[in-house]
Amino acid sequence: MADEVGTYEATVTVTDDEGRTDTDTLYVHVEARDLPEALLSGPGTAIAGESRIYTLFGNAGDALLSSALWTLNGEYQESEDLGGQSSVSLKEKITFEKPGEYRLNGTLADEAGFQAQDSMNITVWSPTAHLLVTLTDTNSPVNESEVLEVDATVENLGQAKSDQPVWLTREGNVVDVIPGMELRPGETADVTLEWQTDPGDAGTHDIGVHSLNDTDSGEAVVTPGGGGDVFFAVGYTSPPPSTVAPGETVQPTVEVTNTGTATGTQTVVMLDIHGTPVESTEMTLSPGESRKVTTFSWTPTVSDLGTGDLVVQSEDDEASAEVTVQGSTHFDVEFASVVPTNTSKITPPGPHDWINVTVNVTNTGDTPGKQDIRLTRTVWPPKPTLPREQKDEVQNVTLDPGESTEVELLWWSPRTSDLQSCDGETKCYLIYTQLGIHSEDDEEYKMPYDRGGGGGGGNPPCTGPNPPPDSWCGTPVTLFSASEIEAGDSVGVSVKIYNHYASTEWRGVNIKSHHVSSYGPGSYKNWQAKLEADDSAQPGQKIKVCVTMESWAGSHLRSNYDPKAKAPAARKGSFGCSTIPVVDGGDDGGGGGGR
Structure with a gap:
């Protein structure tokens, strides 16, 4: 490295086996100049599957900045034309798909060709189990009717113990499953998955090893050999219901038939509506032989809400049935308070007074929902000028599962004259009003006041020689x-x-x-x-x-x-x-x- 300004010579001489030589000289001129500067800033940790924002600060030296380049673990991420700026503050969103150690690099170049760069190390982790799968080897090529063995390494990069399936596919069809890989955080295991090939499987096949978090793929070759064909046809004889609730177990019946001309062994798999294997069984069938599978079951949870295909497949065929996992809503209602606007007295409200009714509404179901919350009032005894049941106000409420809210409804008090009902003789009987609050699932009733005193708070004690009338x-x-x-x-x-x-x-x-x-x-x-x-x-x-x-x-x-x-x-x-x-x-x- 040149430490001083000036011109430097770099001479190279080469000699061949016969003693002949050749020489060339390169002259390097070193000048004093200001170079560009780069500074990379951002979080040093991230969670797998999330995105983080990083900032690259830069200042030009003697020449203006011309371009910027982002790389992650040496792989291209993004580039940008800076168009001759003297300073920049560039932001880049980086998504980390898997846990592990990453190195992020930001490079700035100026119009004279000089560069400045900065880099930082980022640790990406997962709070749950995260299985990384790596296809390490196969025994390919194999002859038809032989078993293809696929070796893989499974590593738990997460922070929790795993209990996940790992499976092998051929052209996307599941051919083998390890139902649950139990690995502690940081633990690694070597596994072998198998595909029983059949006559007619000769060719080059795409194979893949999968976990819920990762996939690694490769190719396997099956060479011609053996005699006859094997074809396992699958179908539902008792399909799953079209709609199920979370926690409800689905138990379809599947029939598998070998319609080929040779005996074969295959793995039949059931995949949930997200395409994840949940059940599997291996069977050997002679030509024309059928077998029913009644042991497959799947119990959806709230996280499975939605619609998809419940699939059963062999290595040759598949059958599907559309299933909707549908939760329920249940809106519970209860009175929180009933407060008249004329707070100077609680019984009865004056003519045309408003009563504020506050209602607690809770969605005790497992699905978001929307319902009308209604306020009604029922009068007793009936009176022609005052309908027995009247709807006062309706409010529409949307709640997530477990969410509660308060709804305020208004009841308009009738005229004082409407609070009496006469039987045409000598006695008049007072009207009593019952308030009702209603959702589609629940209702509650309350006597907010009556003309006979008590006002919803009990009968008053005698406090003097002249108690109020009508009490x-x-x-x-x-x-x-x-x-x-x-x-x-x-x-x-x-x-x-x-x-x-x-x-x-x-x-x-x-x-x-x-x-x-x-x-x-x-x-x-x-x-x-x-x-x-x-x-x-x-x-x-x-x-x-x-x-x-x-x-x-x-x-x-x-x-x-x-x-x-x-x-x-x-x-x-x-x-x-x-x-x-x-x-x-x-x-x-x-x-x-x-x-």
Whole structure:
């Protein structure tokens, strides 16, 4: 290498066997000049099958830049005409198909012919098993009716243990399969696959060794020899269903017939809708002999969703059936909240108020789907001016499997006058509204409010001498006759319930059993009952006693209107709860008044 500017001579002399010589001299002129510069930048690791972006920075020296060249492991990737630029920043997307070590090189050339280059090493890995197959040898050529042996090396380049098939093909037809190659990360195994040739197979054949991740191919020669022909015809006698669901096992029946004139042995294979071998069996058949295969099966998963051909093939023939793996959607709905816009009071909404209904929707199926989510309201009793069931709003929702979303629907409250229904006599009965939310697969109902109070949150306690009209209220729950209870004993429960309506109303009061009482306008009743403690109650436990009232009695509505009509289930509101401890009975009989 010349270290200084100047002219240098390079002389070469050659001499032949007879002593004759020849000489030539090359003169090299070394000049001082600025050369181009190159810098390669990008990630040093990648995952097999993914692409990465790399950048080549460059600056011109005394001459402008003319071209750029990318190579990967010495193989051409891309080139670009730079057209006399003084500086560049070039980006190149490189896709790494297989795990391994790669060397990426970027070269810049200027208009004077000088070059600058930079390179970097890249490690490509796979988080799952990745089987690299290499066809290493065959015993080709073989005579007809002899076995062709194909040797291959299988290496797991991934980061997980493998359990994958490796198979041999001849002209694309599977002739041998190793069902599962179990290799630890970095482990290598040598395998031998075989093709039983038959009379008539003479010629040069394309053969290939395959894994789910890789393929290596070559040629094999079969020379003439033997007598007679072998031809294994295959067909479905019980084909697979045209549509299956993930997790549903497909078990077709296949018939194989040797229609040739010589006995032969072949491997019959079933390939899934992606072309991957899933079952195989080897059989020997005499001329004209048939055999049914009933052991083939395939169970698709969610990753197999789609349509393809389920193929069975011999070395000579194949049969296919189109199969669609179709998942299902199931949209579950449930109320998240029911909130009126007039938040100053919850029962009832004023005329023409809007109610915001929030619905949780979840796709519990295994397939993306789209469905309408509907809000309906049902009124009871029926009234000609107010249809019993009305559809208020519909929203279309698209969800992936397992995905949830909230949908907001609006219900427009009817006029106050529409909230009453009269029977033409002296009594008017109030309208009760039931909201329903619906998907194609599910539905749920809720009583958001009724004119009888409770407002979806229970009956209010009596807080003063003048409770609001058209309402119920109750005093706090009182436990009497005992301050504690033994297992198997009973305790009295008391609550005073007021009717602030202008007419007689019916309500059911509940603790353990259903008791119905009639309350006149402005009246109240002391309601008392005995509640027995379960025999399994243990000392130290506490029994929680709650008193509830139904918002309306469905049986009363049925008797006054259409006896055949089905009233919605009664909704309950709570007047409150109280607790009483459970004690050990002992010998003192403590606290069991009312026994």
